[in-house]
Amino acid sequence: MTIKLEAHRIGLEYGDPESDGRLVALNDVSLSIHENEFVSIVGPSGCGKTTFLSIVDGLIRATAGQILLGGTPVSEPGPDRAVVFQDSSLLPWRTVLGNVVFGLECIGVRPSEARERAAHYIEMVGLRGFENRYSYQLSGGMQQRVNLARALVMDPQILLMDEPFAALDAQTRELMQEELLNIWQASGKTVLFITHQIDEAIFLSDRVIVFSARPGRVKESVDIELDRPRSLKLKRDPRFHAYEDRIWSLIQEEEKPRAKAAG
Amino acid sequence: MSAPMSMGLSKARPMPSVRLSERAQRQLVGAGTVVALLLLWEGVVASGLVDPLYISSPSRILRVAIDQFGSGAIWPDIRVSSIEFLVGYVAAILVGIPLGLMIGWSRRLNYLLGPFIDILNAVPRVTFLPLLILWFGIGMNSKFAVVFMGAVIPIVIATHAGVRANEARFIRVARSFSASEWKIMTAIILPGTVPFLFAGLKYGAGRALLGVVVGEIYASTAGVGHMIVEAGNLFDTDTVFFGVLLFMAAGVAVTTILNRIERHFDAWRPRGLAQ
Ligand SMILES: Nc1ncnc2c1ncn2[C@@H]1O[C@H](COP(=O)(O)OP(=O)(O)O)[C@@H](O)[C@H]1O
Ligand SMILES: [Mg+2]
Numbered sequence: 001m002t003i004k005l006e007a008h009r010i011g012l013e014y015g016d017p018e019s020d021g022r023l024v025a026l027n028d029v030s031l032s033i034h035e036n037e038f039v040s041i042v043g044p045s046g047c048g049k050t051t052f053l054s055i056v057d058g059l060i061r062a063t064a065g066q067i068l069l070g071g072t073p074v075s076e077p078g079p080d081r082a083v084v085f086q087d088s089s090l091l092p093w094r095t096v097l098g099n100v101v102f103g104l105e106c107i108g109v110r111p112s113e114a115r116e117r118a119a120h121y122i123e124m125v126g127l128r129g130f131e132n133r134y135s136y137q138l139s140g141g142m143q144q145r146v147n148l149a150r151a152l153v154m155d156p157q158i159l160l161m162d163e164p165f166a167a168l169d170a171q172t173r174e175l176m177q178e179e180l181l182n183i184w185q186a187s188g189k190t191v192l193f194i195t196h197q198i199d200e201a202i203f204l205s206d207r208v209i210v211f212s213a214r215p216g217r218v219k220e221s222v223d224i225e226l227d228r229p230r231s232l233k234l235k236r237d238p239r240f241h242a243y244e245d246r247i248w249s250l251i252q253e254e255e256k257p258r259a260k261a262a263g
Numbered sequence: 264m265s266a267p268m269s270m271g272l273s274k275a276r277p278m279p280s281v282r283l284s285e286r287a288q289r290q291l292v293g294a295g296t297v298v299a300l301l302l303l304w305e306g307v308v309a310s311g312l313v314d315p316l317y318i319s320s321p322s323r324i325l326r327v328a329i330d331q332f333g334s335g336a337i338w339p340d341i342r343v344s345s346i347e348f349l350v351g352y353v354a355a356i357l358v359g360i361p362l363g364l365m366i367g368w369s370r371r372l373n374y375l376l377g378p379f380i381d382i383l384n385a386v387p388r389v390t391f392l393p394l395l396i397l398w399f400g401i402g403m404n405s406k407f408a409v410v411f412m413g414a415v416i417p418i419v420i421a422t423h424a425g426v427r428a429n430e431a432r433f434i435r436v437a438r439s440f441s442a443s444e445w446k447i448m449t450a451i452i453l454p455g456t457v458p459f460l461f462a463g464l465k466y467g468a469g470r471a472l473l474g475v476v477v478g479e480i481y482a483s484t485a486g487v488g489h490m491i492v493e494a495g496n497l498f499d500t501d502t503v504f505f506g507v508l509l510f511m512a513a514g515v516a517v518t519t520i521l522n523r524i525e526r527h528f529d530a531w532r533p534r535g536l537a538q
Contacts, residue, residue, distance in 0.1 A: 057439055076441075083439050089432055093454040093531045102450070103440040134531040154440075 004070060004190045005033040005056065005158055011064030012051055025051045027215035029065070033158070033190060040193045040201035042247065043211030043219075044254050049194045052216065053162050056192065057083050070157060079107050082151035084161040089147060090135040096122065096146050097131040103154045121149040124183060141172040152183070158190040165200065174232055177203055181230060198251070199235060202226075202243045210247060213254040220250055316500055323501040324508065331505065341509070343486040344475050347403055348513070351410025352471040359415045359467070360460065363422020364448060373423075380419055388412040388470070389477045396482050406478040406486075413470035421463020425456025454528075461525040468517045476510060 012026040025048040033039045041049050054060040056067055058077040067074040090099050097118055104114035125145040135143055144164050151159055165173045195201050201208045205224050212219040234240055301321045307313050308320035331337040366373040392409055399405040429452050437447045479488025487506050494502035
């Protein structure tokens, strides 16, 4: 198995304008993701998950360490990575089609070709016939499908997803999880998925990486040895529950000291 | 019409009657008020209460209008005033929007130009008329300049405000997709400024029209403003009112056109709350 993404001892300090001090968001994060692997990161809120994803995307520069994508160091955003952002990141003044072609426009793909490619992915995420809708005319689930299509159309080497389903209701979320697995299986992409929902992480992933409380570090990496293709029934399986218990305990160990400190 | 609104209406009027749309109601009331005022005006003059020398009357103004348009005598003036407005205003748009975007984007440029814009904003630009006429003469060039100066400042300020109000999350998305600065400006910042921009364009149009009026009244050889001054000197109140009406019509026309264009650019905004 070839390694697609490698994070080597990543550290990040934010300048804290309030206290004029520094906020250490990430400390010594090392992990690697294989080609075609689906890896999730879970961890307490504020532990630096979004920060880590932004560093992989190249939006933020790490203050220590290095990201390698296919062996090449990452320093700025590029078409080899695409992010599915949290909710409401669609450009509201563009239609579904306009949003999906946005990234292609940015890298100078001809408009006719961009539309053609976009149509393919709009179909893939099940939004054919909605090309000319604006985002306010779409449900939350549909908006995230557009978000997914906007990233997939770039044909990136790795797909970075930052809690893409967090704002959806429970039923829509499960539906989207199942569909994401189908799309992932069909496309063969490498995925780095961030979530704070343990069941979501287990259901989707080959491996779940648990981050510690801030400053974020890799606390543990849990291989999820459940057969694929997976269906939602899997969430009733005792093995699934065993994974849930284990990861839940790992996160609790991180939450507890914080709760004590706060209480 | 929103549901809560119609509920409120039916509460206020318990008897079920023919329900007009809000828009129709507004138009009916508006037209009624205007007609009533015109009748009152005509009546006051016809009854001899007020000398038409002071306030003219609707029928007299109508007669002037028919005469002026019939003979075609008014067209050269309308042409001159329109050209002054259009050249000055379009130039203000072409300079104002890019300038507003640039000072919104570059802090340095804002430091450099911001104070000048604030100072120019604080003073009515028609104050510069004597100077502009000295520099550009009594013809249309000085009017281009005063119209431009009147309109460009509100357009710059509104565009600048629109840039500052942009949402960081969209810029983040654009950067993630490797968008160039130019792409961010045209595809992210500019669409986000639309409501601000049109507020500025409408306000600027008013300032531009003011420039035409004051410029022509102050010193000119042609134009609707010039016609008003000449008529005023001859105590031809009817023609003065006719000129005023022409400017009013111009103002309404420009606002209507801008509203139309804005609606076209704003198709992505959910309807319902506004309107
Ligand atoms: N731009 C920033 N400047 C300063 N601090 C930040 C910034 N972005 C995030 N943080 C802080 O860094 C920590 C990690 O944030 P984030 O990566 O968003 O966490 P998560 O996504 O795991 O909830 C938080 O304490 C947050 O307040
Ligand atoms: Mg986050």
